[in-house]
Amino acid sequence: MEQQSIAVLKQLFEADKLDETYINKLKLDERKGVQKLIERYERKKLNDKALKENFLRMSQYEQKNYADGCQYIAGMDEAGRGPLAGPVVAAAVILPRDFKLLGLNDSKQLNETTREEYFTIIKNAAVSYGIAIIDNYKIDQINIYEATKLAMYEAINQLNPLPDHVLIDAVSLDQLTCSSESITKGDQKSVSVAAASVLAKVTRDGLMKDLDKKYPGYGFASNMGYGTKQHTAMLAEHGVTPYHRKSFAPVRSIVR
Template identity: 45%
Template sequence: MSEFTCGVDEVGRGPLAGPVVAAAVILDPRRPIVGLDDSKKLTEKRREALYEEIRDKALAWSLGRAEVEEIDRINILQASLLAMQRAVAGLAISPRHALVDGNRLPELPCSAEAIVGGDGRVACISAASIIAKVSRDREMVSLDARYPGYGLARHKGYPTRAHLDALKARGVTDIHRRSFGPVRRLLEAGE
């Protein structure tokens, strides 16, 4: 059964910019991966190493995402669930069961269970957490080159003081979530 259980997690619910990214991972019980944990508890170097190992050893893995326009249209919770659905749908092996980090479940073509704190307790969810975080972080570094001056490579789009100051000084870009309070207030103020 475990071969056909996928772990699902998302990253990027809190940022003011960029997509929300989810991953689904089916681990291979014959090829264990040591050191899996909640991606937020790992150093960047450790996450990067585990990312490569997961991609190499997993039976299947997939990314799903929801873009800024979708986040603004349907809200961040629904966009997160949509990204998770897309991640599971993209798996090369159809899972029989999904273990999803958090307390909400997306509609999936298999049975599913929500596990609060699962990214730190369930290996396949930890793996999904790592795949999603490294993938989104890399994308934000790439966006930093396209949108210089916002500090995206450093804060990954989260509402840090530096990001808020850059938004005020430089304005809102097309990768910023217009439905999020700080961005919406700037737009309403005509900045």
């Protein structure tokens, strides 16, 4: 075969149009540019293998429940239990059995661009999804744990069809009409829970960015309401906003 230019080979690698036999021949090519292309290809191949293995590992809970006869398995997660301001958001999602999104993981481990990309993919692919928002006033009334569970129940009730089984990240829900299991670090162990974590976090982050426009200076667009140095300094200097959780320290001490 005629020797290809490095520019052409780069295009062929990117289009995945080179078979292993030809790539092995290219390994004998002494051009540095060719060797760099091969090194990049090998790294990508190893990365793709790792992503596939991780996705299979994170599908084990779903596959077990499919094998047990479940048809609709929902993943459930929340965002915003710890911040000093803003709502808590819960999401539930039922993914199709053949769903595949390599790289899906706990939303906190994904960068913002990837989270937003996955957010759209998950919503478009889902059999059904629900997103529930409980504001700071309700959080102050019933406490953050109960508010989180309330959001989860509301998100589940939005699903159509309703699930046969629910996988939940580290929370037990005893009033569901179907079976469920609480999984510690479920957003790192279950594809469905990880998908729900993306829906919840992207939704909540968007709400906090909107609050940042109303109350600039507190850093809501970057800290998402968590008690960073900038945030707590602004609290001490300018006081609380209508979106702060007055039952949370140090907000409670400032209100008093």
